Amino acid sequence: MKTEFASPERLNKSDLAVQTEAIKRDSVLGQMLDAMPNIILVLNRQRQVVFANQVLLDHFNITSIDEFVGLRPGEILNCIHSAENEAGCGTTEFCRECGAANAILNSQKNGADIQECRIIQNESLEALDLRINATRFKVSEEEFTIFAVTDISNEKRREVLEQLFFHDVLNAANGMIGYTELLRIVDQDQVPGVADQLMTMHDR
Missing domain, CATH: 3.30.450.20 (PAS domain)
Structure with missing residues (x-):
């Protein structure tokens, strides 16, 4: 064989x-x-x-x-x-x-x-x-x-969920950092719009 x-x-x-x-x-x-x-x-x-x-x-x-x-x-x-x-x-x-x-x-x-x-x-x-x-x-x-x-099927599923959760958290954090940086460089009249976008991300 x-x-x-x-x-x-x-x-x-x-x-x-x-x-x-x-x-x-x-x-x-x-x-x-x-x-x-x-x-x-x-x-x-x-x-x-x-x-x-x-x-x-x-x-x-x-x-x-x-x-x-x-x-x-x-x-x-x-x-x-x-x-x-x-x-x-x-x-x-x-x-x-x-x-x-x-x-x-x-x-x-x-x-x-x-x-x-x-x-x-x-x-x-x-x-x-x-x-x-x-x-x-x-x-x-x-x-x-x-x-x-x-x-260890449950353990593996939990690991996948944790990875997805942390991925979403990191994406949100990076987005908020980006908008925060924008607040420092945009014109004064654009600040309310950027702030609204930042609050929208916060509410998610």
């Missing part, structure tokens, strides 16, 4: 089952993941899901992680690019700029990474703004990645 970014390799079902059982046997880890308020996935070196916390099960209204085992994050989140290549999530040219894919790869190399990403969902074209915390850890001497998802 071809790839334009990350490795396309996947483990087969039997190997995935062994990894899933290894995670399930660690009851402390399972309890810790279930205590987290956001969606947590446990990924293997091939970026496939082998375990997830209760928040994910509740979000998708399912009772077992089995139907998601072997998938990659973008395939679960229905990313518009996840089915473009036969190899799936992480293997298209668009994945080079994906914060989720890069966070996973960087955590595998460096131990941990935090990145933001925007996922456009297939069919609905709805945008998900997410912050991804990826952390490498070991179970039975095998490396995995804890992939924590935080929805």
